[in-house]
Amino acid sequence: MRVAPRASYPARVRRRVSALERREHWWFLAFISPWIVGFLAYFLYPVIASLVLSFTRYNIVQPARWIGLDNYRTLLSDPVFWKSMQVTYEYAIVAIPLLMGAGLLLAVLLNVRVAGMRVIRTVFYLPSLIPQVSLALLFVWLLTPEFGLLNYALYMLLHVQGPDWLGDPRWTMPAVWLMSLWGVGSTMVLLLAGLQGVPKELYEASAIDGAGPWRQFRAITIPMISPVLFFLLITGVIGALQTFTNIYVLTGGGPDYATEFYNLYLYQNAFLFHKMGYASAQAWILFLMAIFWTVLLFRSAGRWVYYGGLNL
Amino acid sequence: MLQRGLSAVMPTGRRPLRRREGWVKLLALVILVPGALAVLAPFAWMVSVSFEHLHQLITFPPVLIPHPFTFAPWVQGFTSMPFLQYFANSLFVALMSVAGGCLSTSLAGYAFARLRFPHKNLVFFCVLSMMMIPSWVTLIPQFVLFKDLGWINTFYPLWVPQWFGVGAFFIFLFRQFFLTIPEDIFEAARLDGCGYLTSYTRILVPLSLPAFASSAILMFLAQWQDFVGPLIYINGYSKYTLPLALANMQATLGASPWNQIMAMAVLASIPPIVLFFVAQRYIITGIVVTQK
Numbered sequence: 001m002r003v004a005p006r007a008s009y010p011a012r013v014r015r016r017v018s019a020l021e022r023r024e025h026w027w028f029l030a031f032i033s034p035w036i037v038g039f040l041a042y043f044l045y046p047v048i049a050s051l052v053l054s055f056t057r058y059n060i061v062q063p064a065r066w067i068g069l070d071n072y073r074t075l076l077s078d079p080v081f082w083k084s085m086q087v088t089y090e091y092a093i094v095a096i097p098l099l100m101g102a103g104l105l106l107a108v109l110l111n112v113r114v115a116g117m118r119v120i121r122t123v124f125y126l127p128s129l130i131p132q133v134s135l136a137l138l139f140v141w142l143l144t145p146e147f148g149l150l151n152y153a154l155y156m157l158l159h160v161q162g163p164d165w166l167g168d169p170r171w172t173m174p175a176v177w178l179m180s181l182w183g184v185g186s187t188m189v190l191l192l193a194g195l196q197g198v199p200k201e202l203y204e205a206s207a208i209d210g211a212g213p214w215r216q217f218r219a220i221t222i223p224m225i226s227p228v229l230f231f232l233l234i235t236g237v238i239g240a241l242q243t244f245t246n247i248y249v250l251t252g253g254g255p256d257y258a259t260e261f262y263n264l265y266l267y268q269n270a271f272l273f274h275k276m277g278y279a280s281a282q283a284w285i286l287f288l289m290a291i292f293w294t295v296l297l298f299r300s301a302g303r304w305v306y307y308g309g310l311n312l
Numbered sequence: 313m314l315q316r317g318l319s320a321v322m323p324t325g326r327r328p329l330r331r332r333e334g335w336v337k338l339l340a341l342v343i344l345v346p347g348a349l350a351v352l353a354p355f356a357w358m359v360s361v362s363f364e365h366l367h368q369l370i371t372f373p374p375v376l377i378p379h380p381f382t383f384a385p386w387v388q389g390f391t392s393m394p395f396l397q398y399f400a401n402s403l404f405v406a407l408m409s410v411a412g413g414c415l416s417t418s419l420a421g422y423a424f425a426r427l428r429f430p431h432k433n434l435v436f437f438c439v440l441s442m443m444m445i446p447s448w449v450t451l452i453p454q455f456v457l458f459k460d461l462g463w464i465n466t467f468y469p470l471w472v473p474q475w476f477g478v479g480a481f482f483i484f485l486f487r488q489f490f491l492t493i494p495e496d497i498f499e500a501a502r503l504d505g506c507g508y509l510t511s512y513t514r515i516l517v518p519l520s521l522p523a524f525a526s527s528a529i530l531m532f533l534a535q536w537q538d539f540v541g542p543l544i545y546i547n548g549y550s551k552y553t554l555p556l557a558l559a560n561m562q563a564t565l566g567a568s569p570w571n572q573i574m575a576m577a578v579l580a581s582i583p584p585i586v587l588f589f590v591a592q593r594y595i596i597t598g599i600v601v602t603q604k
Contacts, residue, residue: 031423038476046450131537133555134577
């Protein structure tokens with residue numbers, strides 16, 4: 001039995017809110033009150049404040065001074081800013097498809113029922129559990145040209161002398177891609193959950209109709225897991241724009257700005273050079289980029305994301 | 313139903329399927345096993361380096377199985393810098409965050425799932441917007457705010473915000489979970505004179521322990537490896553958290569004792585890995601539920 005309609009008030013009747021309902025409203029506010037404080041002080045105020053700061057010169061010690069659009073003008077002619085933009089997108093454009101492709105391949109293969117799959121799945125997920133700083137430090141040592149495991153493996157398997165991964169600007173970005181690929185486990189787990197939600201009947205029916213595995217993959221699997229792919233794409237883009245910790249430890253942005261990611265330059269401006277206003281302008285450009293990509297991807301979703309039958 | 317019946321009476325349709333499955337299984341193993349070894353090798357090497365003497369590290373080919381085996385890097389790691397203290401710092405911050413995070417986000421999740429409020433969807437949109445916006449956008453004013461509060465070089469900036477529901481993702485997670493609990497239970501409790509707070513403590517929490525477990529673990533994992541927070545707010549050696557101490561090890565020691573660094577990097581990885589093996593189920597469901 002229902003005491004009161006759950007969803008919302010009938011739109012046309014502007015009746016008086018009963019005392020009971022008012023009590024419910026107050027409880028609603030009480031329950032979300034911690035969040036309201038957090039939202040205002042830790043989110044809404046900082047978002048607006050960083051916009052205001054971006055129009056000022058501010059080094060924390062002296063009061064902020066209004067300089068209008070000067071920070072943005074300087075940014076547009078700052079070669080390191082453009083380099084950081086280039087580096088970030090260079091990373092994203094390779095790492096996101098690489099992670100999604102490898103994650104999908106692994107998930108499809110792991111979805112086959114063979115003994116020992118649980119162990120293999122756990123192994124692939126393991127790197128996602130290691131703290132980013134530990135992981136980056138491991139890679140610093142792994143990638144040392146003379147004593148590192150990677151160049152040793154390259155020498156043993158292919159008989160080639162591996163490059164100076166972190167010292168040669170041409171090889172640092174491939175090293176970063178490689179490191180991101182090592183964390184494919186978290187992508188894989190999500191895709192695997194998506195695959196397991198595809199009804200088996202679809203495959204059986206299409207097999208009777210004569211569809212081969214590739215056709216099934218194209219016509220059933222991909223559409224059925226497209227919401228997961230969409231989710232991964234969005235989080236992948238936002239995540240790539242925010243890359244920081246592993247790069248800070250792995251290269252610190254070098255050599256010769258080869259891995260000067262967007263947020264690394266933002267961090268340096270804000271907390272090393274104390275150019276808080278300048279860094280705030282960078283933060284707001286980051287904000288606009290994130291909105292741009294989110295809106296663009298959501299717009300595209302209607303064309304390729306199928307929300308009909310996902311049953312996670 | 314119909315398809316299942318069909319495939320049962322049409323064995324011809326199933327047989328090639330099974331043979332094909334055999335090939336797929338073989339292909340799976342051929343790709344997966346070397347792949348798994350490639351993933352495991354760096355990790356095994358990390359552990360092995362942590363049990364080697366420094367001079368064994370700079371040999372070619374790299375020593376894969378430590379011989380002689382030594383605990384020295386671990387002992388030196390704990391003594392050259394107070395890593396036990398850093399471990400405790402990390403644990404303190406993570407546990408305080410988990411406690412506050414679970415409390416504040418589950419209360420909000422309950423309100424969004426079960427209580428009525430005018431324009432509730434608009435308020436919920438604000439929650440979602442917190443999830444979508446990169447944390448770096450808000451970082452600088454937050455820093456100024458905490459500096460004005462005199463909280464620089466304290467743990468407060470790392471865990472206090474969690475008590476105010478800033479983990480919007482978890483509000484979403486709790487709401488999704490709470491929506492699956494039948495409304496009738498709450499109705500019945502309300503008729504018996506159960507208030508909203510009692511409903512939360514006596515009905516919702518006991519019925520949602522898996523959701524709390526998932527959230528607590530995910531919050532712990534996130535906080536445990538947080539680096540940006542400590543990097544910005546902590547500047548005294550004694551207040552370092554594990555990730556910050558690890559990243560600063562070379563600078564602090566003025567040397568690169570890679571065996572010690574790897575030992576302490578393994579140390580930082582132990583709690584998440586143990587947690588994973590103890591509570592694997594909750595981690596996976598927690599990750600998956602949020603996509604719905």
